[in-house]
Amino acid sequence: MAKLKFSSQVISHGDEEWSQYLESLGITSTTAVKLVTEAALLGSAIEGGVSPELVVLSDGARQFAILVHALCWVHMERGIRRLPGATAQHRQDIAEVTSDLWDYYQELKAYQQQPTPGERERLDRRFDEIFGRRYPEH
Numbered sequence: 725m726a727k728l729k730f731s732s733q734v735i736s737h738g739d740e741e742w743s744q745y746l747e748s749l750g751i752t753s754t755t756a757v758k759l760v761t762e763a764a765l766l767g768s769a770i771e772g773g774v775s776p777e778l779v780v781l782s783d784g785a786r787q788f789a790i791l792v793h794a795l796c797w798v799h800m801e802r803g804i805r806r807l808p809g810a811t812a813q814h815r816q817d818i819a820e821v822t823s824d825l826w827d828y829y830q831e832l833k834a835y836q837q838q839p840t841p842g843e844r845e846r847l848d849r850r851f852d853e854i855f856g857r858r859y860p861e862h
Contacts, residue, residue, distance in 0.1 A: 735764075766791075797855065801825050817859060824854045 736742040751760055770776050779792045783799035804822055809815035835843050
């Protein structure tokens with residue numbers, strides 16, 4: 725990777741030209757080509773005005789772990805569901821937060837159909853109640 729440097733100059737205008745450029749630098753392995761190409765695309769987007777502070781919201785897939793990455797809270801439930809729970813209380817807490825999460829999700833979907841300022845405030849408070857919980861004994 726020491727062969728690479730930042731440049732605002734356009735290096736290629738197509739796949740063939742890009743492949744030749746990488747080959748000229750000795751970058752030929754599939755993994756290296758993929759990483760360098762993704763970095764170049766991201767660099768090009770930033771050079772073109774996309775903020776490097778852009779938050780990428782995803783399901784946690786590694787290919788989205790770029791810039792500032794945020795895990796979608798609905799997809800975060802997968803991790804909660806996988807927790808074994810060492811005690812009956814742990815298992816009860818896991819089941820409760822999972823149930824609350826999906827109930828909240830349904831409430832959000834209903835809100836999308838008929839949004840009101842009051843319902844938005846209630847949902848904001850409910851979000852904090854569900855996702856602000858602390859379980860010090862766990």
